[in-house]
Amino acid sequence: MIQTPESLIVEDAVLTYGKGEFATPALRGVSLTAKPGEVLLIRGPSGSGKTTLLQLMGAMKEPDKGKVSICGTPTTGLSQKRLRAMRLNRIGFVFQFFNLLSSLRAWENIAAPLDIIGMDRGAAEKRAKALLAEFGLADRADHFPKQLSGGQRQRLAVARAIAHDPPVILADEPTAALDTENGQAVAQILRDLAVKEGRIVVLVSHDHRLEPMVDREITIEDGRVVEERGPARPKSNALRSTLSALIEARRAASGDGRGGSGARQEGPRISSLS
Numbered sequence: 518m519i520q521t522p523e524s525l526i527v528e529d530a531v532l533t534y535g536k537g538e539f540a541t542p543a544l545r546g547v548s549l550t551a552k553p554g555e556v557l558l559i560r561g562p563s564g565s566g567k568t569t570l571l572q573l574m575g576a577m578k579e580p581d582k583g584k585v586s587i588c589g590t591p592t593t594g595l596s597q598k599r600l601r602a603m604r605l606n607r608i609g610f611v612f613q614f615f616n617l618l619s620s621l622r623a624w625e626n627i628a629a630p631l632d633i634i635g636m637d638r639g640a641a642e643k644r645a646k647a648l649l650a651e652f653g654l655a656d657r658a659d660h661f662p663k664q665l666s667g668g669q670r671q672r673l674a675v676a677r678a679i680a681h682d683p684p685v686i687l688a689d690e691p692t693a694a695l696d697t698e699n700g701q702a703v704a705q706i707l708r709d710l711a712v713k714e715g716r717i718v719v720l721v722s723h724d725h726r727l728e729p730m731v732d733r734e735i736t737i738e739d740g741r742v743v744e745e746r747g748p749a750r751p752k753s754n755a756l757r758s759t760l761s762a763l764i765e766a767r768r769a770a771s772g773d774g775r776g777g778s779g780a781r782q783e784g785p786r787i788s789s790l791s
């Protein structure tokens with residue numbers, strides 16, 4: 518396993534929803550590390566804390582106790598503005614039901630978030646269309662989400678998630694709404710984002726079809742890690758050195774000491790983290 522400061526690290530995280538008699542402990546001291554170049558699967562029964570954990574890893578929530586560090590930057594104590602900047606710069610989210618904007622065309626769904634982070638319209642459209650071509654959707658650029666199949670919608674959602682070139686992809690049940698063929702296609706895309714592009718990919722899923730695609734599995738129950746398995750696929754030395762070079766390129770290109778854009782240097786950046 519490649520050791521790098523660009524990992525996503527959760528240390529002894531505790532999070533309880535509500536207070537007093539309404540207190541619901543969701544995480545009771547979870548620690549894990551997700552590394553560039555690997556796919557990490559988080560599994561566990563309903564209510565075990567998976568989504569909450571993913572939200573901590575995506576800077577959407579902060580733990581009550583413990584620490585989360587995303588590619589070298591701790592989230593603890595950051596203002597809402599900086600947490601938002603961290604999400605915009607470093608995280609790509611993929612959801613079970615795609616979360617696409619129904620009134621926007623496929624390319625606009627990708628371009629809209631680029632607009633928010635300040636990319637000019639022409640560049641955003643170019644980037645969106647290049648990603649659509651990469652994901653086999655070039656001829657669907659002007660379609661609205663309702664005109665796309667489930668598999669096409671999820672590919673579009675993944676394209677949107679990586680448009681800003683984040684080093685971390687977090688996916689909550691990304692294949693649950695898809696049939697076998699489309700589920701496998703999306704799983705392979707997510708795997709490629711880790712293995713070929715040196716990103717961190719973390720999946721929360723009950724889908725057993727994903728298992729051959731993942732490097733490590735963590736099972737949580739009742740807010741605690743109860744099992745850790747992997748690596749299911751030991752990496753060859755050649756793959757390790759390719760990955761190390763990719764991760765180094767991403768770090769060098771980012772210029773801010775974190776995992777950044779190497780594979781996709783045209784990707785946008787916002788600078789409000791400092």
Ligand SMILES: Nc1ncnc2c1ncn2[C@@H]1O[C@H](COP(=O)(O)OP(=O)(O)OP(=O)(O)O)[C@@H](O)[C@H]1O
Binds near residue numbers: 534535
């Ligand atoms: N906003 C909330 N307010 C109060 N309790 C919550 C909230 N969100 C989650 N919980 C509780 O926290 C615990 C963990 O929930 P979480 O959604 O993280 O579990 P999960 O493993 O993702 O579940 P599922 O597989 O059903 O989506 C559960 O007991 C849940 O009821």
